[in-house]
Amino acid sequence: MANWQAIITELPALRRYARALAKDVDRADDLVQLTVEKAVRKWSLYSQGQKLRPWLFQILHNQFIDEFRRERLQPTALDPETLNTKADQNVAVTSLRIDLEMAIKQLSKDHLDIFLLASLEEFSYKEIGKILRIPVGTVMSRLARAREQLRTLMTSYRESNTNVKVLNQTFRNRLTDIDKEGGT
Amino acid sequence: MKSLSEGLFSAYVDGELDRKDQSKVEAWLAEHPEDRVRVEDYRQQMVQLHQLYDDVLNEPVPSRLKNKPATVYFSPQSLAASLVLLLVGFSTGWLIKPETPVPMVLMTPVTGAFGAHAIYTREKKHAVEVKAEEAHLLPWLSKRLGRGIASPNLKKFGFTLLGGRLMTEGRKPAAQLMYQNATGSRLTLYVSRGEKHNPGSFDFKEQDGLNAFYWQDRQTTFVLVGELERSLLLEMAESTYHQYQ
Numbered sequence: 001m002a003n004w005q006a007i008i009t010e011l012p013a014l015r016r017y018a019r020a021l022a023k024d025v026d027r028a029d030d031l032v033q034l035t036v037e038k039a040v041r042k043w044s045l046y047s048q049g050q051k052l053r054p055w056l057f058q059i060l061h062n063q064f065i066d067e068f069r070r071e072r073l074q075p076t077a078l079d080p081e082t083l084n085t086k087a088d089q090n091v092a093v094t095s096l097r098i099d100l101e102m103a104i105k106q107l108s109k110d111h112l113d114i115f116l117l118a119s120l121e122e123f124s125y126k127e128i129g130k131i132l133r134i135p136v137g138t139v140m141s142r143l144a145r146a147r148e149q150l151r152t153l154m155t156s157y158r159e160s161n162t163n164v165k166v167l168n169q170t171f172r173n174r175l176t177d178i179d180k181e182g183g184t
Numbered sequence: 185m186k187s188l189s190e191g192l193f194s195a196y197v198d199g200e201l202d203r204k205d206q207s208k209v210e211a212w213l214a215e216h217p218e219d220r221v222r223v224e225d226y227r228q229q230m231v232q233l234h235q236l237y238d239d240v241l242n243e244p245v246p247s248r249l250k251n252k253p254a255t256v257y258f259s260p261q262s263l264a265a266s267l268v269l270l271l272v273g274f275s276t277g278w279l280i281k282p283e284t285p286v287p288m289v290l291m292t293p294v295t296g297a298f299g300a301h302a303i304y305t306r307e308k309k310h311a312v313e314v315k316a317e318e319a320h321l322l323p324w325l326s327k328r329l330g331r332g333i334a335s336p337n338l339k340k341f342g343f344t345l346l347g348g349r350l351m352t353e354g355r356k357p358a359a360q361l362m363y364q365n366a367t368g369s370r371l372t373l374y375v376s377r378g379e380k381h382n383p384g385s386f387d388f389k390e391q392d393g394l395n396a397f398y399w400q401d402r403q404t405t406f407v408l409v410g411e412l413e414r415s416l417l418l419e420m421a422e423s424t425y426h427q428y429q
Contacts, residue, residue, distance in 0.1 A: 004252050008245075008250060011245045011249055011250070012240065012241045012242075012243075012245065013241070015240050015241075015243070015245065015249075016237050016238070016240040016241055019237055019240050020233075020236070020237050029246060029248075029249060032249055033248060033249055036249060036253070037253050040252065040253045041253075100229060100232040100233060100236060101236055104233075115229075115233075116233075118198055119229060119230040119233050120230075120233050120234065120237060124200070125195070125198070125200050140191045140194065140195050140200070141191050143191075143194050143195075143198075144189070144190040144191040144193070144194035144195075145190075147190075147194050147225075147226050147229060148190055150229055151222070151225050151226075151229075154225075154229075
């Protein structure tokens with residue numbers, strides 16, 4: 001059965017999930033702290049035989065929803081200038097990751113939440129259903145929609161990144177041309 | 185064959201399909217390259233997501249998250265369950281650190297209870313002011329404290345009431361009831377009244393070899409002190425709490 005030490009063991013995973021949800025380090029840790037405090041307060045509701053991890057994630061999820069409602073947090077889009085700089089790094093893996101980072105910021109909170117629980121924390125559909133209090137069938141269909149939405153978003157980023165690269169290359173070529181013209 | 189739903193591809197990636205659906209998806213993928221790309225994209229999303237956030241797992245956890253919240257608060261109804269929690273916490277070796285902050289309002293009754301226990305349980309002839317046999321013991325203490333003082337029955341733990349005394353805690357009256365078992369081990373229940381108490385808090389404190397469980401009920405603080413095993417004292421605290429409800 002669970003104890004304080006068991007909660008401590010889950011802190012890194014809780015922080016990872018919170019970081020992906022809240023995007024901001026301090027805010028994410030605030031969420032984790034609230035989760036831990038609530039878990040200690042609500043311990044009487046934690047029943048023996050229940051898995052600790054989904055229970056803690058459920059509390060974290062609820063905290064996030066509360067905060068979301070309270071502050072009307074909106075997924076924040078990255079600054080386009082930063083995007084261009086990042087896209088211009090021209091490292092395939094990095095740029096793919098940035099695409100994903102941008103794309104998940106565009107997801108609705110329902111889709112983001114379920115995508116993180118399944119793909120990052122790798123909970124079973126049954127566990128996700130318990131955490132989010134939705135039927136397993138809904139988990140399956142909502143998750144599929146989230147992944148499809150991510151695909152669409154990432155495809156469009158890939159295309160726009162390609163456009164940026166093409167533009168940059170054109171611009172560099174033009175500069176080279178100007179240099180050459182100046183040199184002659 | 186009609187197109188499969190995206191839900192199946194997604195569930196396939198997560199290993200959530202039964203054998204039948206899994207073979208169905210695999211057969212479909214063998215003939216549909218565009219859906220193979222879809223499945224590969226889903227997998228890549230997972231891989232990249234881990235690349236983005238797995239570093240957090242290796243970061244040192246800030247200490248503010250590792251400090252257990254000092255006091256457990258709950259409604260009286262959930263007290264029994266929380267007692268179990270405390271027992272579990274202790275039985276797995278967790279001890280409240282001496283530096284754990286305790287709300288100031290709790291300090292006085294608990295300190296008073298420890299002091300009174302240490303001083304009076306040592307007495308042979310004058311351990312109590314009024315003996316248990318004297319009928320006026322509880323009405324007298326009740327009157328002075330301004331609330332009903334009962335003596336919980338702790339016989340099933342082998343402890344019987346010796347008697348009690350009226351005490352002072354600062355300017356306020358407080359009461360101490362003393363119990364003893366067959367081996368001469370003594371236990372005290374300290375009861376005091378205060379003003380702004382947090383209802384329903386329950387905690388444990390250890391000091392100079394003495395263990396104490398304390399809790400509050402409206403304006404009254406109860407402290408059960410003994411030189412006993414925590415788990416046994418906890419059972420008695422639970423019993424006392426219930427007898428006071």
